Amino acid sequence: xxxxxxxxxxxxxxxxxxxxxxxxxxxxxxxxxxxxxxxxxxxxxxxxxxxxxxxxxxxxxxxxxxxxxxxxxxxxxxxxxxxxxxxxxxxxxxxxxxxxxxxxxxxxxxxxxxxxxxxxxxxxxxxxxxxxxxxxxxxxxxxxxxxxxxxxxxxxxxxxxxxxxxxxxxxxxxxxxxxxxxxxxxxxxxxxxxxxxxxxxxxxxxxxxxxxxxxxxxxxxxxxxxxxxxxxxxxxxxxxxxxxxxxxxxxxxxxxxxxxxxxxxxxxxxxxxxxxxxxxxxxxxxxxxxxxxxxxxxxxxxxxxxxxxxxxx
Amino acid sequence: xxxxxxxxxxxxxxxxxxxxxxxxxxxxxxxxxxxxxxxxxxxxxxxxxxxxxxxxxxxxxxxxxxxxxxxxxxxxxxxxxxxxxxxxxxxxxxxxxxxxxxxxxxxxxxxxxxxxxxxxxxxxxxxxxxxxxxxxxxxxxxxxxxxxxxxxxxxxxxxxxxxxxxxxxxxxxxxxxxxxxxxxxxxxxxxxxxxxxxxxxxxxxxxxxxxxxxxxxxxxxxxxxxxxxxxxxxxxxxxxxxxxxxxxxxxxxxxxxxxxxxxxxxxxxxxxxxxxxxxxxxxxxxxxxxxxxxxxxxxxxxxxxxxxxxxxxxxxxxxxxxxxxxxxxxxxxxxxxxxxxxxxxxxxxxxxxxxxxxxxxxxxxxxxxxxxxxxxxxxxxxxxxxxxxxxxxxxxxxxxxxxxxxxxxxxxxxxxxxxxxxxxxxxxxxxxxxxxxxxxxxxxxxxxxxxxxxxxxxxxxxxxxxxxxxxxxxxxxxxxxxxxxxxxxxxxxxxxxxxxxxxxxxxxxxxxxx
Numbered sequence: 001x002x003x004x005x006x007x008x009x010x011x012x013x014x015x016x017x018x019x020x021x022x023x024x025x026x027x028x029x030x031x032x033x034x035x036x037x038x039x040x041x042x043x044x045x046x047x048x049x050x051x052x053x054x055x056x057x058x059x060x061x062x063x064x065x066x067x068x069x070x071x072x073x074x075x076x077x078x079x080x081x082x083x084x085x086x087x088x089x090x091x092x093x094x095x096x097x098x099x100x101x102x103x104x105x106x107x108x109x110x111x112x113x114x115x116x117x118x119x120x121x122x123x124x125x126x127x128x129x130x131x132x133x134x135x136x137x138x139x140x141x142x143x144x145x146x147x148x149x150x151x152x153x154x155x156x157x158x159x160x161x162x163x164x165x166x167x168x169x170x171x172x173x174x175x176x177x178x179x180x181x182x183x184x185x186x187x188x189x190x191x192x193x194x195x196x197x198x199x200x201x202x203x204x205x206x207x208x209x210x211x212x213x214x215x216x217x218x219x220x221x222x223x224x225x226x227x228x229x230x231x232x233x234x235x236x237x238x239x240x241x242x243x244x245x246x247x248x249x250x251x252x253x254x255x256x257x258x259x260x261x262x263x264x265x266x267x268x269x270x271x272x273x274x275x276x277x278x279x280x281x282x283x284x285x286x287x288x289x290x291x292x293x294x295x296x297x298x299x300x301x302x303x304x305x306x307x308x309x310x311x312x313x
Numbered sequence: 314x315x316x317x318x319x320x321x322x323x324x325x326x327x328x329x330x331x332x333x334x335x336x337x338x339x340x341x342x343x344x345x346x347x348x349x350x351x352x353x354x355x356x357x358x359x360x361x362x363x364x365x366x367x368x369x370x371x372x373x374x375x376x377x378x379x380x381x382x383x384x385x386x387x388x389x390x391x392x393x394x395x396x397x398x399x400x401x402x403x404x405x406x407x408x409x410x411x412x413x414x415x416x417x418x419x420x421x422x423x424x425x426x427x428x429x430x431x432x433x434x435x436x437x438x439x440x441x442x443x444x445x446x447x448x449x450x451x452x453x454x455x456x457x458x459x460x461x462x463x464x465x466x467x468x469x470x471x472x473x474x475x476x477x478x479x480x481x482x483x484x485x486x487x488x489x490x491x492x493x494x495x496x497x498x499x500x501x502x503x504x505x506x507x508x509x510x511x512x513x514x515x516x517x518x519x520x521x522x523x524x525x526x527x528x529x530x531x532x533x534x535x536x537x538x539x540x541x542x543x544x545x546x547x548x549x550x551x552x553x554x555x556x557x558x559x560x561x562x563x564x565x566x567x568x569x570x571x572x573x574x575x576x577x578x579x580x581x582x583x584x585x586x587x588x589x590x591x592x593x594x595x596x597x598x599x600x601x602x603x604x605x606x607x608x609x610x611x612x613x614x615x616x617x618x619x620x621x622x623x624x625x626x627x628x629x630x631x632x633x634x635x636x637x638x639x640x641x642x643x644x645x646x647x648x649x650x651x652x653x654x655x656x657x658x659x660x661x662x663x664x665x666x667x668x669x670x671x672x673x674x675x676x677x678x679x680x681x682x683x684x685x686x687x688x689x690x691x692x693x694x695x696x697x698x699x700x701x702x703x704x705x706x707x708x709x710x711x712x713x714x715x716x717x718x719x720x721x722x723x724x725x726x727x728x729x730x731x732x733x734x735x736x737x738x739x740x741x742x743x744x745x746x747x748x749x750x751x752x753x754x755x756x757x758x759x760x761x762x763x764x765x766x767x768x769x770x771x772x773x774x775x776x777x778x779x780x781x782x783x784x785x786x787x788x789x790x791x792x793x794x795x796x797x798x799x800x801x802x803x804x805x806x807x808x809x810x811x812x813x814x815x816x817x818x819x820x821x822x823x824x825x826x827x
Binding site: 030032033034036037038039040041042043044047048050051054079080082083084085090093094148151155156159162163164165166258259260261263267268271273274275276 | 360363364365366367368369372374447448449450451452453499502503518519520521522545546547548549551552553555556558559560561683709710711712713714715716717718740745747
């Protein structure tokens with residue numbers, strides 16, 4: 001298992017370096033533009049050259065990249081070229097917003113999907129038809145549309161929840177929950193669609209297998225068979241779907257953050273890309289890669305723990 | 314499969330029920346804690362589309378970001394809601410006869426928020442820092458040769474040449490005064506020390522919400538009716554409209570299609586007819602890159618290709634109007650007669666192209682920018698109708714500035730905010746102006762611009778700039794298409810005082826009413 005973990009960590013490290021290097025090489029074509037943007041429309045060519053020199057953008061690209069990398073591994077991610085905000089602080093504060101929304105949405109998605117999927121497979125009948133219908137509707141209705149309807153009903157018409165903005169958990173837990181409630185519901189409903197189908201399908205497969213019949217003949221209670229044996233075997237693929245859902249939500253966070261004016265990671269990455277804010281783009285790229293790689297690693301390790309056969313791949 | 318008893322069935326459904334109840338309970342329980350921060354009129358709460366720049370005084374930007382830094386920093390002068398330049402930190406000013414010396418008299422008793430005194434030496438140090446540091450405002454002070462502070466309250470700016478754009482610049486970012494004792498400290502970029510009417514509150518979340526608290530010891534406190542100003546960054550107009558309707562904002566701009574929606578929600582609406590101008594800049598007036606553009610008849614033909622009224626109606630839906638000039642219609646240098654110079658007439662345009670030697674038209678490559686995309690099909694079709702084929706070349710957003718100033722594109726479509734005429738004309742007509750990327754110059758326009766820049770009397774200067782305006786339109790240095798307006802919506806008790814005469818983003822454009 002240790003070798004498996006080390007192999008995965010090495011791959012993750014290599015991937016991180018490659019992605020950040022490619023990002024930096026792509027950004028290097030815009031160094032002149034970045035210096036000009038920082039100076040505004042009236043900048044003279046001399047001022048642009050002076051700004052490039054001041055920012056160190058006139059050095060060889062690889063020198064700049066390794067300079068950035070060496071600072072980054074020490075926890076120094078530089079400052080935004082436009083707002084002067086330290087990138088590390090900015091990314092972590094914005095990441096906390098996005099992660100709080102996504103984590104809550106994933107938790108709701110996982111709980112509801114497992115409950116619905118297991119019940120649908122186990123009990124069948126009306127519950128199964130409701131679960132399948134709900135999945136279909138969840139697939140068909142985009143999160144954004146759900147969010148817009150929820151804002152209209154819960155914020156504008158009834159004034160129950162705020163329409164926009166974010167309150168940090170540490171400031172006021174109640175307001176924090178209120179501020180993320182609508183995005184969480186919107187994301188969860190969509191996420192539940194794919195995960196419920198997955199759990200239901202896998203559970204039906206498991207419940208039809210020979211070992212279940214054997215367990216029943218031994219007098220093991222149905223509840224134990226379903227939750228302890230069948231669900232554990234079905235959990236691996238469900239975890240993979242959940243991790244993909246996480247990455248999809250993370251990638252799609254921009255839309256939700258824009259609609260709810262949440263100061264999150266997605267909108268920060270988008271705005272900094274428009275400006276060509278090199279330190280910020282590098283910072284968000286690094287954190288995004290680490291996050292995605294980290295989630296995949298956790299899922300792989302969990303799968304390895306749930307199913308020892310997975311460790312040999 | 315065995316059936317379950319009622320009690321066991323209830324237990325099985327518990328997770329779903331708990332989740333549902335949790336959502337409903339939290340939803341109901343949060344009714345009293347929603348962030349309706351903009352309920353009263355002691356607070357002005359508005360949204361801006363983008364994150365403000367650094368508060369470093371050399372990096373201030375004059376767009377919507379000025380709502381934030383303009384509340385923290387005093388500017389030497391101030392443009393009122395009618396666009397007239399008024400005293401501010403400087404209580405008076407005067408030019409020498411030759412227009413090359415500007416003397417400003419500072420008012421006394423001003424202090425920075427850290428209690429340091431504002432005097433002439435401090436103002437000189439602040440301006441010198443901006444002049445010496447590459448940044449967004451450096452160019453605006455480019456005509457200054459030296460700055461002197463002969464006594465505690467007098468600042469003397471010696472100029473290389475007369476510069477009519479200097480006074481308007483001093484009402485904006487270039488005229489902001491920072492405390493020299495703190496302005497070079499890296500912390501000033503996020504925690505500025507200014508002598509303005511507000512201080513940045515510690516509840517500010519950089520990049521998201523800027524909270525400004527009024528200073529009780531400010532010399533002109535009566536001009537600022539709001540105890541608190543909250544500026545929220547909302548890149549999406551729908552989010553801003555939702556926030557307005559939910560009571561989280563009490564002022565903001567909306568799209569013309571959203572006006573009825575907010576009106577029915579009880580908001581007042583003030584339409585400012587022109588805040589920017591959509592223009593096809595015909596930059597290559599000497600035909601360096603695209604030879605046909607060197608011929609006046611070709612540039613005039615392009616001006617006749619656009620059905621401006623139809624474009625204004627279709628694109629702007631009532632918040633905007635057609636134009637053939639780049640001057641703010643509220644400016645005394647605006648000339649309504651110029652708006653009939655180029656009536657829509659594709660047939661006549663084709664004849665002009667033929668006369669110029671291009672009966673089969675020609676091809677041109679234009680930059681496709683993120684803000685020009687919606688207009689590109691219409692512009693391309695209009696030009697194609699007279700024989701000009703356009704190829705759109707995608708330009709990444711971060712490269713927009715340099716693409717338009719590099720001299721690569723012979724013509725391009727852009728939208729410029731309408732500022733003071735002296736500043737705008739410097740950008741369009743001086744050889745180093747950023748809307749003159751091919752550095753076109755000739756004796757006629759240079760003479761007109763110099764004469765206008767040297768005029769001291771406002772009325773005479775306005776007339777002189779009117780001649781520059783006429784030159785630009787008649788010589789087709791550009792093909793303006795429409796003015797773009799803005800719809801301001803405000804909650805009951807708050808009013809928007811501007812009419813478009815001044816387009817600088819200052820919170821002094823907001824007042825309170827019964």
